[in-house]
Amino acid sequence: MRLSFLLLAGVAYAQVGAEWPSYNGDYSGQRYSALNKLNQSNIHSLSLAWTLRPNPGRAPQGGGGTTAVTIKGTPVVVNGVLYTTIPDHVWAVDARSGREIWHFVWQSKGGWHIGNRGVAVLRDTVYVETPDCFLVALNLADGKEKWHTEICDLEQFYYASVAPIVVKNHVITGVSGDDLDIPGYIESHDAATGKLEWRWYAHPEPGTPEAKTWPSVEAMMHGGGMTWVPSTYDPQLNLLYLGTGNPQPVIAGQGREGSNLYTECIVAIDADTGKLKWYFQPSPHDTHDWDAVQTPVLFDGEVNGRPRKLLAQASRNGWFFVLDRVTGERIIGSEYVKTNWTLGVDAKGQPIPNPAKGPQLDGALVTPNQGGAMNWPPPSYSPETGLLYANAARAWSVYYLYDDGDKPEGWGGNDRSGFSEGMVQAIDTKTGQVRWSHKWPGGGSVRAGMLSTAGKLLFTGDPTQNFVALDPATGKALWHAGLHGNVTNGPITYELDGAQYIVVGAGDTLYAFVIRMN
Amino acid sequence: MRRVASVRFLTVAVQCWARARAAVGVCARVVVGGGLVWGQAGPTVRQDVDPAAALRGRAVYTQFCVNCHGALAKGTEEAPDLIRSPLVLRDRLGNELGPALKRLPNHKRDLTNAQVGDMTHFLKEQIENTAKNRNPVRPPNVLTGNLDAGRAYFNSKCTACHSATGDLAGVSRRIPDAVDLQQRFLFPRRTKPVQATVAGVTGDLVRIDDFTVSLKTGAGETRTWTRTDALQVALNDPLKAHQDLLDVYTDADMHNVVRYLESLK
Known part of the structure; x- marks a missing residue:
């Protein structure tokens, strides 16, 4: 059962069509494409169309150096043009040939340059966030800057890496940073002018019952909860859905006793006002850096014979949740990889952390590790199979507490990682059970996004530099292409002139594959 | 993150x-x-x-x-x-x-x-x-376990493959940092290639994915096979047993064994 196909600002609620007009392709976050020219019967005819290896050496990084090029962003394709990014850089290239149309360079004032998740497009404007805390609007046709506006304070060690998304005339931005103890938030900006419309902080208002999940207002106001990954959106409910990041201090949590709302939460936010509608907390009082920011995927289904509007997240802590996205009620909660850090679940169905598996002065053996069972790369959901696909990891590490004082700041501890094995987990959204698991044969895990299509194909990367297609029903490996590096972004697909393209980023290179029907 | x-x-x-x-x-x-x-x-x-x-x-x-x-x-x-x-x-x-x-x-x-x-x-x-305080600081002391309990655990669980007077004699001299010792006990490094048998040919595993598998044979030759449903591939990874133990160890086991290993000067 699906919502009707609703076109809004060029981005549909669900099902990606011929274009890929936003980070997730549509508002649902399913990363499921209705395109089926490419399918299991002709996958072996898929051929390389073009590659793009951006060379920022031609375009110096702000500050005088160069940035390590890793394409982590999901490209956006509109009107035959593909937009791709690395920090401080946006390229518009011909989606048929990969030839550059324009290249925008931002002169940076600083900030971590660990990655950029991509652009948003609305009418004649491209929006991108910069590591030094700006939202920049570019002219779609030639990449000239229209305006920029500050979205965070670089002096407080914030930075920006997320892809903005456009909802109506709002540009929704997120923020990054976990070096110092600063609060996370999202903002809405007027798409035409960049003017701030609202800001929602990932903490309660002082004096509210939820504020009692912190020992003090000061701890709460410096409690983290970064918004690393773009929201999904339900146009009928006018609600944005996003996950929030780890509380601060990151590892040493003894100065922030309590569940630390609204860090590590899945939240529903009114898109026009920024008001919180509901929250659900996958990792109360986290001390493992397990940001609950994995894309909240929207889909509809039946629960006990009644149609429900649902949301699913394969969270970094190893747990899978299905929620009612109208109310936040938990429908399903289960482990999608085996973990060892919980004492069960509370009345809301939220995991209860085992204090013994928090960081210890002499170490605690914990799974998952800090990288998590999933990290930021996007999952995919296929409405045909009802499965959510996660390129997952089962990994172990020892968590150490470095600062056992009353008021640690920053991190105050860390983990040291050990064994890790990677696999694609296909999670049944009706039961929460893993329907099939495709282990990568050589061991090791990879941070690669997922794409499913109506051609009964599931694309992702393996840990040995292959771009692979699996059968979404069984996990059987169908096709691969050896790349120069592991997949580092979420693959996309689009159709032009009757040909279906598949584009994926691996390290410093974007690869476009194509199936031509004539 | x-x-x-x-x-x-x-x-x-x-x-x-x-x-x-x-x-x-x-x-x-x-x-x-x-x-x-x-x-x-x-x-x-x-x-x-x-x-x-x-x-x-x-x-x-x-x-x-x-x-x-x-x-x-x-x-x-x-x-x-x-x-x-x-x-x-x-x-x-x-x-x-x-x-x-x-x-x-x-x-x-x-x-x-x-x-x-x-x-x-x-x-x-x-x-x-x-x-920067996530990295440069080291945990103050990981030698909090019980030496006798660690020895007992070692003697009951580890001696099928290891010996305190053989491969692990003087291990704490070779790995003097107790934190490193703890990590190496839990997550030992690979010292020998994985042994693999493919289509009846045995050798050191060079690479395996869903599509190909490569071995180096005793003659020094590297052979690669395209993987099919019919191709028999068997791997023998000695580290697999250590990986499986991670679901078995308690934190007390970990600290006790590290304390014992540290005593093997």
């Missing part, structure tokens, strides 16, 4: 900000980070911490500020945290802190510009240390 990033600063430019000069009366260094590989937290142009000035600044801070703002500038019930202070974070060489000290009630108004400047070095040092 993140990474261990490499940061290198290639150039240190001497700059003198007009406002900083006005506030402090001296021209001091502000770092311009160049050659950034991954960037860094915060702005590229920032105050370079002068350790000698920070030491002098600590003395000023201890004399006039510590009672209210705390020994490490993390604040008390009397006064705010200065590491988290936007004013201190924005400050360059006292251009914000100097005027604030004169403006705010109950603050030392007659500090010299040099004293204020020194104090900013101390505060910036605290900030930089906080921003």
